Amino acid sequence: MNADNFEADDNPAAVGGIAADRLRSIIERVERLEEERKALAGDIKDIFTEAKSAGFDVKVIRQIIRLRKQEPAEVEEQETLLDIYRRALGM
Template structure:
């Protein structure tokens, strides 16, 4: 059994690099790397995602409140959503869709 502070060379040790890797892992503590995964880095990523998801929930709630405000002011929320969708598109794309819609409506006698 190896003593603390000593790392015995592993098989296939090319130039002592594997031994240095094992020694580095021991220096960072047992929680630093688990099963080949950097636990601290993983924890950081998960916590950042959790914070952003909380922010997304808060933003969704704010947007819902704004739609409720628009509705109480007499705006049609369904049409407002369509306007928002159109504003995200390129002008040429919007024009093409409107042309096709007009063509389809005329073909159906609308």
């Protein structure tokens, strides 16, 4: 297969059949979002530090956040199983 068979030869921004501008745009958007995610992770860490300094147990806060993401029926099922397992172990 020679270079004459690529439709992208008519497009100077295309290399090897790939639209370079489109690829660059996609990569740059992902990079921007990764930077935003990094900044948000720092903000979340700051909030947990604030909670800890206010006397809250961060592990428990994380558990509550995880529970709030779940469906109520799922939470109830897990709590029921936890209770059954505790009783089975004499706790």
